[in-house]
Amino acid sequence: MSNREMAVTPRFKTHSQVWSAVGMWAWMLHRLTGIGIVLYLLLHATLMGTSLIRGAEAFNATLNTLMTNPVLHLAEIALVGAIIYHGMNGIRLLLFDIGIGFSRQKEIFWVSMAIGAAMWIFVIISKLS
Amino acid sequence: MRVNAITWLFQRITAAVLLVLLGVHLWLLYMNNTSEVISFAEAKARLMSAPYITLYVLLLLFGLFHALNGLYTVMVDMGIKPRKTAIGALLAVGLGLFGIGLISIFQFIM
């Protein structure tokens, strides 16, 4: 049937996204931070694992280079930020999963972000001091 | 795959548990830490007690499941086709890392 044939031939579609919504950004960031932390985890486990297997000396040496590098300090702050974001938004998602907050999703997002930001700032300050 | 409901549920459960475990972990790292650089000796001192061991084994287990299942979710979202291969690869990585992790923790205890 002519109607049907049209449906099966592959045709151009647009994939324009909706960028103006809170939920969209929340989701994007959650995914990015999630993947980011996984990558960190992989790296972390490999480094720790390999150095530990080689013994205490190697471990101390590795940690020494890592923990005195200023760039890595900044990276660590970013990592903690990512974990905090992922965790705070994760709480928001868990709330939805148990059926709470659909009508207030934006407010919940901003509240959890405010708390997260406070935590992050706290971490940064305590780290810098 | 008909385990969708279970993995989905586990992703939530691990998330909730990670929230607590990671919280404790980070707290220890930042608040209970005196020196600039963590040394083997310090780490060992902490890791010797049973609660700590449990904490880290659990963190490892749950973290790995959450992380790798998370990655798998992303892949399915993107429409990955040979799903079996993906699952195999993730399982291998997961088991590998779990092994390395256990050995590492073991190193401290020894």
Added chain:
Amino acid sequence: MEEIKTDVLILGSGGAGLFAALHVYDNNPGLDVILATKGLIGKCGCSRMVQGGMNVVLNSADSVDKHFMDTIKGGGYINDQELAYTLVSDAPKAVHELEVKVGCFFDRAENGEIHQKAFAGQSFDRTVHVADLSGIQIIARLTDQVFRRQDRIKVLEETRGLDLLTTAEGDRVVGAVLADMRTGELIVVNAKVVIVATGGASSMYKISAPSVDKTGDGMAMCFRAGAEFCDMEMMQFHPTGLLAGQSRLSGSVLEEGLRGAGGYLINGLGERFMERYDPERMERSTRDRVARAGYMEIMAGRGTESGGVYLVMGHLGSEFVEKKFPGMCDRVRDVGKELSKEPVEISPTSHFMMGGVKIDRDCQASLKGLVVAGEDSSGVHGANRLGGNGIGESVTFGRRAGDTAAALAEQELLRPFRQEQVEEIKQRWLKFFKPTTGVDIYPIRDEIKNLMWEKVGVVREAKKLQEAISRLNGMYEEAQKAYVTNRTLRRFNMEWNEIMNTINWITVARMVANSALLRKESRGSHYRSDCKTDNENWLKNIYMKKKGEFEIETDIRPIISTRFSMEEIRKLNVQY
């Protein structure tokens, strides 16, 4: 050209078309059905747009006879009483089926039974509904049921009927030629039975309510095929069409329940003008009267600046209005007003055609193999339709049409169509792609709408009607010279579509205007400023059919009064 053979071809996917498809299938799942519709299934047509709801007798304190009397009283007593009785006695079965088989869920009253609300012109609160947007649910659920039966019901979307195919003797319909609007290709469907349910042509007025795909196609097709029509002068104007300037939102209906719930109508001077026209029932009077009252106020210069009157709901409490009429509040908000708080400008709007193809109780038209249901048919509503009887007609007669079609398809043979007729039809509709220049269709379309509004509108008179008729004939000629600007573009060509619409509009409009000229009295929604109501001589219906190529043959016959006699009607001597 693709050729398809089938048992039943259904044109239109409103309440009538969809229900007919279900009933053909449920009667005999072995029958092949093709359901062709001009828009997307479940999305086009007015059944989808039904707001208020559907009249049905469910309460033991109510009775089918009361509903019948309300219907013919509302209809100016010229209804085909057999059809009106069929409507009221089938409606409870239809609602039952909608709830139990189709899966609708109508709003419930406190006691958990189906809630029935007040509608104008009724002696009992009997309108079942889903908030104030009932049609969405009825049509969505019917569509889902069609999906369930898709092994036998083949749906052709955006495929419009062009013309019916008939035997050489002209007494039987054997199929139709369709156009797949997405590809622009024509399709010949050879069928044992054709059900026409394309839902009228009230969109031919400047201010009108229906969806844009209802352009009288079915009626025009039936006219060209030689079917008999009845009551074509009877055009209903809904009193409360939203006014929104030149925007297409203009004319959209604010539902009747607003007046039922106690809304006021006031004119530009702030008077509740219904006092002058129907002091007893006020705003709850029937549509014809309220629409005319509003129209006359506007004409007498007592309207608002942009030519309307006001609908006021504020005194009922904004919470009540928001809760009961969320859809209406939203719609009014689109034009920047708060229905629950401030007066909203409205105007009568062309809404529904009581007239149409003459059918019997089984939806059988005057040609064999032709079954017509819903707004395309005539007789059920007489001179005026009660709010809530429209979707009622659509579903009750849709069911019947399906039953009839199934029975006919079992008995009949598939008769061959005539290739030369197919060629003729092809030529009729594809010729617009040939010329490189010609008439632009859009000004003509706009002119019809204005002409009908001004000369064949709410208030009519002989002179204007005559002018309208001669102009319509002229426009018909002009429209034949129309051309499609982009000659090579058959796919989803909206201009071509509009040319065909315009020709069908004119075809139907001519019947309306001629019929209106013939009925030299006022009755129901047909109001002649130059004639009074004449209960002595005009308890009659006007019948029409095609004569020769394009002439109209008329016949005036007494009403079908099998249940409530002419004497009794005359005794009442109602004036309109």
Added chain:
Amino acid sequence: MSSQEIKARIFRYDPEQDVEPRFDVYTIPVIKNMAILDVVFHVQNYIDKSLAFRCSCRIGMCGSCAMYINGKPRLACRTQVSSLGTSEVTIMPLPNLPIIRDLATDMEPFFEKWKKIKPYYVGKPELKDPVVIRPDSDEREFIDQMLDCITCGCCYGACSMVATNEDYLGPAALNRAYTLVADKRDSIRVERLKAVGRSYGVWRCHDQFNCAEVCPKNLVPTKSIQQLKKRCVMQKFGVFK
């Protein structure tokens, strides 16, 4: 630019002739209460007759006219030009659906998925009459609100998960599934639940809320989907029957 006119950038594409889509720009006089639908009608009627788009009811009841307007899927008939707060409008077809021509998309994939969840009611055989359900009972949960869906596809066009995964059923179909799964009158609820529990079903939703953000009927499919997920889990443990 004067407030009397707007500039409309309209997406043009004919799959059988054009290699690439393009944008045509039209200047259009503004009228009172002008909706985007009036804009495209103006262009089609009086400027470029070859423009293709779809519309039926023109008052937000049929869901035929969904388009991607200034960064969001919306109903053309219910989007007032004045509400956009700018005199430049970009009109594109609904995302994630194949294009027939210009702004008219092919809704087939949307409805194919709609059909996958068995969208039709199959009443329990013992229910011979309309059931008696008091409006204040929680029998119908919040199904009734969710029944207002007009299958416009706005949510489908807005959901990134649909964009990245061709098979994902999408918010509208899942929302419909919920209204049936939670309808105690229906007899194939478990079967339907199994259909939405597949990997192309509910699990692809990650609470993006774009569906709720754009739904012209203010539905929150996210919530329906959560209810389905919950029931899927319950069903796995044998609690849902």
